[in-house]
Amino acid sequence: MFAVQAYTPNSQPIDRSETVRLIDRQRPDWSLEQAFYADPAIFALERDLWFPRQWMLVAHASEVPEKGRYIVRQLFDEEIIVVRFGDGEDDIAAYYNVCTHRGSRLCAKDGRGKLLVCPYHAWSFRLTGELQSRQDLPASVDPEALGLHRVPCKGFGGLVFCGLDASSLPDIQPVADGLTGGLRENGLDRARIVARKNYLTKANWKLVLENFLECYHCRPAHPEYYRVNGHVKVTATRDADKAVEWQNEIEAWHSVIGDAEFHKGAWQAGDLDTMPFAMHRKPIGSGRNTLSNTGEGVSSLMGGRHAYDGGESGFRLGRLSFASAANDYVTLFQMIPRNAMETDVILTWLVDKDADNDVDADAISWMWDVTTVQDKKITEDNADGIMSRAYRPGPYTPLESQTSFFVQTYLSELRSLITGTRGATVSQWSAPKELFASPKAASCNTRL
Amino acid sequence: MFAVQAYTPNSQPIDRSETVRLIDRQRPDWSLEQAFYADPAIFALERDLWFPRQWMLVAHASEVPEKGRYIVRQLFDEEIIVVRFGDGEDDIAAYYNVCTHRGSRLCAKDGRGKLLVCPYHAWSFRLTGELQSRQDLPASVDPEALGLHRVPCKGFGGLVFCGLDASSLPDIQPVADGLTGGLRENGLDRARIVARKNYLTKANWKLVLENFLECYHCRPAHPEYYRVNGHVKVTATRDADKAVEWQNEIEAWHSVIGDAEFHKGAWQAGDLDTMPFAMHRKPIGSGRNTLSNTGEGVSSLMGGRHAYDGGESGFRLGRLSFASAANDYVTLFQMIPRNAMETDVILTWLVDKDADNDVDADAISWMWDVTTVQDKKITEDNADGIMSRAYRPGPYTPLESQTSFFVQTYLSELRSLITGTRGATVSQWSAPKELFASPKAASCNTRL
Amino acid sequence: MFAVQAYTPNSQPIDRSETVRLIDRQRPDWSLEQAFYADPAIFALERDLWFPRQWMLVAHASEVPEKGRYIVRQLFDEEIIVVRFGDGEDDIAAYYNVCTHRGSRLCAKDGRGKLLVCPYHAWSFRLTGELQSRQDLPASVDPEALGLHRVPCKGFGGLVFCGLDASSLPDIQPVADGLTGGLRENGLDRARIVARKNYLTKANWKLVLENFLECYHCRPAHPEYYRVNGHVKVTATRDADKAVEWQNEIEAWHSVIGDAEFHKGAWQAGDLDTMPFAMHRKPIGSGRNTLSNTGEGVSSLMGGRHAYDGGESGFRLGRLSFASAANDYVTLFQMIPRNAMETDVILTWLVDKDADNDVDADAISWMWDVTTVQDKKITEDNADGIMSRAYRPGPYTPLESQTSFFVQTYLSELRSLITGTRGATVSQWSAPKELFASPKAASCNTRL
Ligand code: FES
């Protein structure tokens, strides 16, 4: 490890105009300069400008199963309370975990009740946020103005999303419209959690995403993933023979499951005013039923399916959340930036709500656990190397096109947010468009 | 816990004029904005301007019982040496724990000797501070200028006070004049230490004081304290029936101990040039003899008392030190700011110097230990919540009037210190004045 | 320990012109003001301007014994790879441990191979630095520009030196010319490592050097070193009788080993454009054969010597590296600044490469281990004391003249580097010149 882990700032801190200058000198299709991965001033800009525009997956609906249940969760650098306030499917609200009296943390942990009660002076709040107890207030104070601070919150298809700032967030309804069907077909709305794990990664959140969005590293870094997943034949190498092999395998799978199933997909690249999302299906490959070590099933079939078809559905849920649905279990991914050099990567595994109570959680979590442990290590090594004064941006290869597209999008958006003007449009990356125009080829193009 | 504990600064650091602007927009009787509880730049201003004006309780005189004994103690962010240099009662001096040769820490721990000897190059200093060893000095250097750096120091009534800067500190003599009698009557001058404990609290020092100065939180947060102390009938709730109960109890107590004893009290609100102090007595209540779990005595009577009267004497000793004297033991409180987000809270328990050697230290420390452990938790939760971007100042209720007064005083003083002018006077808080004008009511008004 | 270990910055950060103002007000022959020992802004200036001009001892040649062997080492705040790329004695190169693809750390630990392979996407590099694997690159990218980033590297006399910046480093050849003979005569070129230890010292690197360059502290702080080393008679005290004793002892030793041997020495004070170095010999004293607890030998004689002569050769290797050669073992010293308040002090012990495999490493490392453990403690106490607001620079005594000279040199160099002009020349310290003009006296003048 490097002796100096902490970022040693320049004599002069980077300000907004300096950041714009930095953005403008980044070379398309090359990795970013060190400051973007390490400088707390740039992280502060992201925190103030970019994060408030991102919807984040914060929970599965089964975590607040009935009225009065509340949970304490992380939303970027904030702790929030997600509460089911009524009996309707959509009766979920979220609040900052902050008392409006003198600011105490309100809920220490998950719980249930008719009121949320502050541990400091016992102010109590209704599940719908209003201040309940008013007897101690000075007469001059309006209790109506002392309700809990709301967090924008939206549930669909079994998933619960929150965002920091109602005035900055894009409309999430098109994503709900685009993905709810697919989420239900994969059983997300009738699932329960069997495992959750946080892989705290000592690296900037963009390095975590850069890693997640390409499979070029899958051969050297992920022997298990490389063995199990057929798509690495075209996502991890550029090898004409293997590409033909994979093409044949896809066509065979296609002929079995039929076009209808295979074509299911949706895609929105996203920009400052639009929440990006995507959904697509591909075979795992080699006749495997699910993403397990043996290829054999590890839980009950989900989504009303009656037989294994060996497919995996991948979901992009905004910029920082993802889901992978095999036939019998689902993995949720949350990337939560902590600071310029640390990111929480939280994985949650779900099975059908009626699956056996003694399903083997280790078998279910095996694929993504072993892979994420490896990703944590290589991403931290990446972050370490970037701290060197010798680090220079390097070229993304064709196998890293999604990573490159993410970086370009990020730069363009941050620039617009700093300058308050819509800057030069990001040249639209063509691969994702092809993803669903020509699904047989495009399904190869992503790890997810 | 919040993932991000460290304060994430704004892009532009707060400077002095910005701080004045912030001070001026604080709303009277509402809690402060986040920056006052978290910003290192504001803490740096406090450290440079406000702390040097505060006398701090640093030791009990029994810790330096005879000539040559010295102790190493904390004074704000400084380590100091308190030494008894002579046989007179007042022969106590204090020095910064810094050698005048190349700056080494001088004393690693408490000790005794005729000289203070530096562990680095063995320069030695007299107990009165002068450099003793001079043989190695260059001829051009004046050894008289190389004595230890003095720390202003004053002892009275068994307590030892120090402050950082002689030119900024207010006169402490009026406090000595006002409190020495009361301290002696409670036996402080003939006491010995039986326990000491540091409750490192991860919260700004003002949050620690805000907590200490109100009992509104006593019912939800301190079940033991609430059970033992009668005054919570009026300090923890606003309940007419309980107020009458308490009034009756006070009058009964009053009729037993007599006016002379009860009226003992002194009060000085303090301002930039005056050290605040206070002393008052009240009954513990419910016929309890002392502040113990059972109400029964836990050590010998102090201050020459011949029988329990069930009272507690409360002392304010400047802004950051306090004492509570029950009939048979005394508790000292030191609040020591470490940085913008950490405060040492040190409690020291004393008994009569002739008390049995096997007094039960756990029984003696029970009340304030259990209470301070709880206060540490709720104050840290308060600090956590305030770090949220959703935090907004909230209204102090009538039961938090002393807290509100402290905050107002602090703002006014910091403003004056930054601008170099005496700003708008803090509107004098009326309750403390009544404290001794109408003792029967006023004794209800404070936790201490 | 002080409660506040972290440096509490001033409201206004120190910039370059402020640093020049600070430099100009430092008093010659007095220790530096606090900022030089604690301020991260001044450390950042040193990191940007002063460190890149320093050659640093990074390894012994035996650590890369044959072609393909590589080691991962620390060079200031950088991790570097030192690799033997060919069969020639000088075929050693060094690279920043950073992949030129996306910046991953390249080598996790020491190893051997024909290529250096990145763990992330398996890019491979030749031992001579060029990118080997090119098949995945976009066509527009020139693979010749993606070789590893070189670190200036030079080996001589068994030692390997590196520096951060080829354009800033002084010529090291005069040092190789001046010291290779002496290093060989002491067997450095035919040695192997028996022990290595890192004494992480929580103090600014200049405090570590100030400590290392004087023996005034040897009597109070190093009882073992004081007992074993005769030179303390004149380096640790100013005592006429002891000086005569030592003079007699030197003359006796001199008459045995002969003038030729004794006069071996070289000295270059160094300045911005010249790498400082020195070599001299002196007797250990009291008839001791080597620097061991008993004075008896602890390993085989080195450098082709046939009998113990009881001498110690001291080497200065630039500003931050040193070596001490007794007749039968060698100690290397590396001082590596980590940040404004932490310094790695790495000691390496070597013996003749043909010495017994079961030499007693504890006996060999005893003298400098016990001494360095003590130095770590007193230097950390020095750093602690300097953090006080009461700290003021103090006078260096005549026994600290080398320390004072180092401080003067440092100030002068930093000033020149900031202003870009050659400032007032440091008044040449006269003692080191005498070191070799009058060796019998001068050998007394240094601890090393
Ligand atoms: S801070 Fe919540 S009730 Fe006071």
Ligand code: FES
């Ligand atoms: S630093 Fe105290 S004697 Fe040198």
Ligand code: FES
């Ligand atoms: S970062 Fe080294 S191969 Fe990609």
